[in-house]
Amino acid sequence: MYDGLKGFREFYSGEQSARREVTDAIEDAAARYGFREVATPALERTAMYVDKSGEEIVDELYAFEDKGGRGVSLTPELTPTVARMVVAKGQELSKPIKWLSTRPFWRYEQVQQGRFREFYQTNVDVFGSAAPEADAEVLAVAADALTALGLTGDDFEFHVSHRDILGGLVRALADDPDAVDTGAAIRAVDKRAKVDDGEYFGLLSDAGLDRATAREFDDLITGVETVADLDTVAAAGGEDVEAAVENLRNVLAAAADFGAGRFCEVSLTTARGLDYYTGVVFECFDSTGEVSRSVFGGGRYDDLIESFGGQPTPAVGVAPGHATLKLLCQRAGVWPDEALSTDYYVLSVGDTREKAAEIARGLRELGHVVESDVSDRSFGGQLGYADSINAETVVVVGERDLANDEVTVKDMASGDETTAPVDEFPPASGRPTYEDYE
Amino acid sequence: MYDGLKGFREFYSGEQSARREVTDAIEDAAARYGFREVATPALERTAMYVDKSGEEIVDELYAFEDKGGRGVSLTPELTPTVARMVVAKGQELSKPIKWLSTRPFWRYEQVQQGRFREFYQTNVDVFGSAAPEADAEVLAVAADALTALGLTGDDFEFHVSHRDILGGLVRALADDPDAVDTGAAIRAVDKRAKVDDGEYFGLLSDAGLDRATAREFDDLITGVETVADLDTVAAAGGEDVEAAVENLRNVLAAAADFGAGRFCEVSLTTARGLDYYTGVVFECFDSTGEVSRSVFGGGRYDDLIESFGGQPTPAVGVAPGHATLKLLCQRAGVWPDEALSTDYYVLSVGDTREKAAEIARGLRELGHVVESDVSDRSFGGQLGYADSINAETVVVVGERDLANDEVTVKDMASGDETTAPVDEFPPASGRPTYEDYE
Numbered sequence: 001m002y003d004g005l006k007g008f009r010e011f012y013s014g015e016q017s018a019r020r021e022v023t024d025a026i027e028d029a030a031a032r033y034g035f036r037e038v039a040t041p042a043l044e045r046t047a048m049y050v051d052k053s054g055e056e057i058v059d060e061l062y063a064f065e066d067k068g069g070r071g072v073s074l075t076p077e078l079t080p081t082v083a084r085m086v087v088a089k090g091q092e093l094s095k096p097i098k099w100l101s102t103r104p105f106w107r108y109e110q111v112q113q114g115r116f117r118e119f120y121q122t123n124v125d126v127f128g129s130a131a132p133e134a135d136a137e138v139l140a141v142a143a144d145a146l147t148a149l150g151l152t153g154d155d156f157e158f159h160v161s162h163r164d165i166l167g168g169l170v171r172a173l174a175d176d177p178d179a180v181d182t183g184a185a186i187r188a189v190d191k192r193a194k195v196d197d198g199e200y201f202g203l204l205s206d207a208g209l210d211r212a213t214a215r216e217f218d219d220l221i222t223g224v225e226t227v228a229d230l231d232t233v234a235a236a237g238g239e240d241v242e243a244a245v246e247n248l249r250n251v252l253a254a255a256a257d258f259g260a261g262r263f264c265e266v267s268l269t270t271a272r273g274l275d276y277y278t279g280v281v282f283e284c285f286d287s288t289g290e291v292s293r294s295v296f297g298g299g300r301y302d303d304l305i306e307s308f309g310g311q312p313t314p315a316v317g318v319a320p321g322h323a324t325l326k327l328l329c330q331r332a333g334v335w336p337d338e339a340l341s342t343d344y345y346v347l348s349v350g351d352t353r354e355k356a357a358e359i360a361r362g363l364r365e366l367g368h369v370v371e372s373d374v375s376d377r378s379f380g381g382q383l384g385y386a387d388s389i390n391a392e393t394v395v396v397v398g399e400r401d402l403a404n405d406e407v408t409v410k411d412m413a414s415g416d417e418t419t420a421p422v423d424e425f426p427p428a429s430g431r432p433t434y435e436d437y438e
Numbered sequence: 439m440y441d442g443l444k445g446f447r448e449f450y451s452g453e454q455s456a457r458r459e460v461t462d463a464i465e466d467a468a469a470r471y472g473f474r475e476v477a478t479p480a481l482e483r484t485a486m487y488v489d490k491s492g493e494e495i496v497d498e499l500y501a502f503e504d505k506g507g508r509g510v511s512l513t514p515e516l517t518p519t520v521a522r523m524v525v526a527k528g529q530e531l532s533k534p535i536k537w538l539s540t541r542p543f544w545r546y547e548q549v550q551q552g553r554f555r556e557f558y559q560t561n562v563d564v565f566g567s568a569a570p571e572a573d574a575e576v577l578a579v580a581a582d583a584l585t586a587l588g589l590t591g592d593d594f595e596f597h598v599s600h601r602d603i604l605g606g607l608v609r610a611l612a613d614d615p616d617a618v619d620t621g622a623a624i625r626a627v628d629k630r631a632k633v634d635d636g637e638y639f640g641l642l643s644d645a646g647l648d649r650a651t652a653r654e655f656d657d658l659i660t661g662v663e664t665v666a667d668l669d670t671v672a673a674a675g676g677e678d679v680e681a682a683v684e685n686l687r688n689v690l691a692a693a694a695d696f697g698a699g700r701f702c703e704v705s706l707t708t709a710r711g712l713d714y715y716t717g718v719v720f721e722c723f724d725s726t727g728e729v730s731r732s733v734f735g736g737g738r739y740d741d742l743i744e745s746f747g748g749q750p751t752p753a754v755g756v757a758p759g760h761a762t763l764k765l766l767c768q769r770a771g772v773w774p775d776e777a778l779s780t781d782y783y784v785l786s787v788g789d790t791r792e793k794a795a796e797i798a799r800g801l802r803e804l805g806h807v808v809e810s811d812v813s814d815r816s817f818g819g820q821l822g823y824a825d826s827i828n829a830e831t832v833v834v835v836g837e838r839d840l841a842n843d844e845v846t847v848k849d850m851a852s853g854d855e856t857t858a859p860v861d862e863f864p865p866a867s868g869r870p871t872y873e874d875y876e
Contacts, residue, residue: 003483039449041447144802259799373571
């Protein structure tokens with residue numbers, strides 16, 4: 001017997017039916033905004049990640065040399081791949097480009113609750129618009145996806161931040177702006193909730209902020225709880241920060257128009273870890289705090305396409321991760337039922353296989369899920385199997401039934417049964433059940 | 439600018455919409471028979487393939503050592519993984535187990551038309567039934583999937599064969615049955631249409647058949663064109679072959695009852711390359727021969743689960759490969775349109791964003807694909823974009839429209855436009871177009 005690999009999962013049919021329902025809900029929400037599905041390779045050249053995605057990713061790659069001597073990696077995220085695709089065909093594509101895809105990604109990291117080495121995300125991205133409506137549309141898609149799953153404003157909230165506010169503040173507060181590593185300071189903010197105070201201020205110190213400045217910076221970003229509080233930050237930060245505050249306000253105003261405002265909170269302690277983010281960034285959290293980590297996040301990455309050799313192309317996206325989303329759905333009691341469902345089992349006894357198959361085909365043509373015997377089972381064996389797959393209705397096609405020009409229609413919940421004329425079964429449309437013939 | 443890897447493809451939104459339509463058609467066909475989706479990992483232990491899947495696969499694996507020192511491979515096919523899953527939970531699962539999944543797989547092989555290093559398949563498998571109805575159901579699912587795509591009996595045919603007929607004949611004809619490598623003889627039959635006569639008979643010779651016996655064997659298998667012709671083969675082959683012929687006839691009879699008979703032809707020159715097949719095997723071909731290779735295939739693998747350490751569990755499956763299926767669909771003129779389609783573009787001009795967003799949301803709640811401006815564009819710019827995404831209807835929400843309590847409804851095909859009362863737009867249901875308000 002062979003084992004699977006640690007951090008890699010198999011999903012049996014019950015669990016997968018729930019996962020499919022959740023994936024469909026997310027994809028449908030995005031598709032209704034005109035996001036179009038793309039499909040992308042599982043392997044890319046390792047150089048693309050080494051060059052572009054920051055050191056912290058490289059250590060986690062499933063990287064190897066292929067039989068042709070190429071350095072390749074299992075894709076740890078979608079963004080570099082779609083950036084490459086935009087560069088390759090950017091001129092041909094009408095802007096904004098709005099793409100959607102659900103896929104596994106791979107990182108060699110510690111396995112823990114809600115974190116696996118093979119993990120699934122739905123990526124939703126807009127390329128070619130710098131307007132606040134693009135950021136807001138991405139937030140609206142995320143909100144629609146979550147509410148479609150049955151989650152409410154009591155369950156989740158989006159913590160919306162802005163990289164240029166954080167970076168601008170750091171530079172404005174520092175004695176020597178050029179001596180500060182704003183990227184490192186932003187990464188420190190991203191770690192703020194995950195490490196203790198000493199480590200956090202140590203990281204800010206490493207980024208070039210002295211103790212007093214780091215305190216002032218932290219007081220400013222933790223002091224913002226509402227949009228109005230952004231005035232203080234704008235005043236402290238100078239022109240760049242003022243522009244970023246204005247942009248954040250515009251995004252939140254557009255998100256409100258788009259119906260997502262009630263889920264959005266300003267939170268400057270949100271930063272996102274990846275280096276390529278610019279502008280607005282956000283993370284989705286469990287409002288109850290029971291799921292303690294960020295459920296998923298997103299944001300702007302306006303410079304990435306150009307850094308890949310393309311025309312300057314602003315971009316913004318969000319990528320719900322399915323494992324943490326499952327934790328949130330389970331906490332809120334909205335994770336879909338994992339039981340199998342079956343509309344019909346067509347039970348053939350005696351020499352009735354051809355007629356039973358014709359009835360099963362007729363029901364399938366109406367769009368229903370219909371099983372029939374493929375195991376040469378007795379009446380009782382078939383009924384037991386029909387029960388095990390939660391068949392709603394069993395249609396018995398026996399020799400005696402057919403001699404009477406009938407079939408027997410059995411409701412599996414109640415056990416009640418009746419007969420229906422075989423010439424009229426199934427009808428030309430609908431979903432015939434016991435009630436239609438009793 | 440970064441390049442993708444040879445043999446790995448990106449699918450942009452137009453092509454992907456066609457691929458999605460085809461995948462959905464295949465999955466829907468299988469789902470209506472009660473096949474249930476499972477999801478499986480992209481990496482497995484290399485040992486599983488080295489031990490079980492035959493030498494010819496091992497050379498083609500994307501195999502490497504992970505950071506924990508494990509020998510791992512990108513999965514080249516689904517069957518060993520689902521076999522492992524059946525072994526792990528076989529006792530808990532009600533039989534027959536009917537599974538479905540669409541995924542990419544990876545093999546390091548020569549890239550050519552319809553063959554890539556990353557390729558997509560939909561696998562449809564039944565575990566736990568040895569009955570001919572199981573084989574027939576798999577054929578029926580394949581037939582339903584292809585006809586759902588618009589293909590007809592003029593487009594495709596299933597060449598149905600039986601491993602035990604081939605193996606039994608080889609042993610019956612050989613002077614010393616124990617000196618013949620029946621597996622090698624079957625692989626020779628699988629190569630028959632791809633190599634010249636000399637090479638084919640050379641392979642049969644390598645398998646242990648002398649020249650005269652190889653000729654006799656080949657005459658017997660090429661002499662079968664109909665079910666009736668199987669009598670000759672049964673007579674030549676003895677008991678084992680007779681039983682296999684009976685099984686093949688039963689499968690074809692069940693397939694006929696299940697509505698797939700008109701697509702099935704007996705063809706003993708069909709063998710399938712993989713070692714784990716037993717019993718009935720089949721391949722789908724382009725009836726016109728224009729797509730010269732097998733489009734996809736399937737068959738029984740009754741011994742695999744037991745060889746993986748499980749209870750004896752007969753199994754049968756089919757795995758349409760999407761690349762060759764695309765070639766067939768294109769040849770037959772039924773490959774779906776690759777153009778984007780959009781139900782509505784809601785065009786906001788002036789200070790109307792909030793109302794326009796409300797209308798867009800209302801249309802989305804009716805299930806439609808609705809785009810609106812996220813790029814701060816002019817009226818003309820928005821109309822041009824709406825045209826580029828093939829919007830069917832544009833709803834103009836202008837300040838003057840709203841002052842008149844109206845919106846403008848424009849049919850993009852004709853250019854005709856009319857107005858609709860804003861309070862009644864969108865209506866509570868349906869798909870409002872120009873015709874509803876003219």
